[in-house]
Amino acid sequence: MDSLSTRHLLGIKNITENDINLILETAKEFKEVINRPIKKVPSLRDITIANLFFENSTRTRLSFELAEKRLSADTINFTSAGSSVKKGETLLDTVNNILAMKVDMVVMRHSSPGAPHFLSNKIKANIVNAGDGTHEHPTQALLDAFSMQEKIGDLRGKKIAIIGDILHSRVALSNIFCLQKLGADVRVCGPKTLIPKYLTSLGVQVFENVKEALAWCDVANVLRIQLERQQLKYFPSLREYSLYFGINKSILDELNKKIVLMHPGPINRGVELSSDAADSSHSIILDQVENGVAVRMAVMFLLAQKN
Numbered sequence: 001m002d003s004l005s006t007r008h009l010l011g012i013k014n015i016t017e018n019d020i021n022l023i024l025e026t027a028k029e030f031k032e033v034i035n036r037p038i039k040k041v042p043s044l045r046d047i048t049i050a051n052l053f054f055e056n057s058t059r060t061r062l063s064f065e066l067a068e069k070r071l072s073a074d075t076i077n078f079t080s081a082g083s084s085v086k087k088g089e090t091l092l093d094t095v096n097n098i099l100a101m102k103v104d105m106v107v108m109r110h111s112s113p114g115a116p117h118f119l120s121n122k123i124k125a126n127i128v129n130a131g132d133g134t135h136e137h138p139t140q141a142l143l144d145a146f147s148m149q150e151k152i153g154d155l156r157g158k159k160i161a162i163i164g165d166i167l168h169s170r171v172a173l174s175n176i177f178c179l180q181k182l183g184a185d186v187r188v189c190g191p192k193t194l195i196p197k198y199l200t201s202l203g204v205q206v207f208e209n210v211k212e213a214l215a216w217c218d219v220a221n222v223l224r225i226q227l228e229r230q231q232l233k234y235f236p237s238l239r240e241y242s243l244y245f246g247i248n249k250s251i252l253d254e255l256n257k258k259i260v261l262m263h264p265g266p267i268n269r270g271v272e273l274s275s276d277a278a279d280s281s282h283s284i285i286l287d288q289v290e291n292g293v294a295v296r297m298a299v300m301f302l303l304a305q306k307n
Contacts, residue, residue: 007303008129011177012178024146053130060130060131067294091118106127109132152218157183161186162186163247211254
């Protein structure tokens with residue numbers, strides 16, 4: 001069997017196209033598993049996985065927990081809110097205490113960019129980055145690519161627009177790396193204040209008009225305005241953002257083609273997407289949620305083989 005080129009999934013930037021394809025192929029097999037009457041396999045029966053969430057999460061945390069249960073792994077869940085982190089314990093001390101309980105793999109979300117990379121040099125367990133600050137969110141990019149492939153086939157040459165708050169989004173950066181490695185043409189769209197300067201160095205063009213972006217693309221991946229990460233005012237008001245960059249059903253109906261509409265969640269309904277767009281036949285948002293479990297099963301299964 002093929003194996004990954006790495007012991008950890010820290011980001012998409014440092015894995016190969018072969019790694020991505022192996023994860024997506026393996027996810028297809030696990031998607032069949034989770035749609036059977038008996039949804040469990042004993043693949044990770046002797047593996048213990050710690051979910052360390054130092055930042056709020058609903059979808060990602062539940063998705064990982066469910067993926068681990070489907071693989072028959074033993075799990076322990078840690079959230080910083082009620083922990084010794086509040087008493088001043090360091091990240092390394094927290095993790096070492098958990099590893100002393102003989103944990104094999106760590107799934108980690110942290111507000112500091114690079115936290116999983118720091119840990120990967122300090123501990124023996126496999127590490128899966130479940131989001132580090134505004135840096136990367138690799139499993140989201142993989143499940144997005146998987147969902148696109150299901151809908152439109154091979155992504156080579158396909159046109160993908162990422163629309164919204166690019167500056168504060170770890171999903172955007174991981175998506176750009178992943179889709180470019182799979183041969184897609186990726187462009188972004190959003191207010192100038194929410195487009196980071198480094199994008200041109202990644203070969204990513206910028207649309208300033210959302211209707212032009214939608215007319216160009218095969219898939220629109222719409223991102224949430226991350227007000228909790230914004231220390232400054234990047235645009236006058238949510239209403240104004242919605243007016244210039246929000247997507248509704250009438251805009252989609254004006255297109256002379258059917259595009260695929262995606263969103264990593266949670267949706268600010270009425271801001272980046274109207275309800276009639278989010279719930280339309282263009283949308284594969286709930287497919288993304290289902291595919292997230294299969295993709296995360298694939299990632300943890302393949303990393304466990306590296307031990």
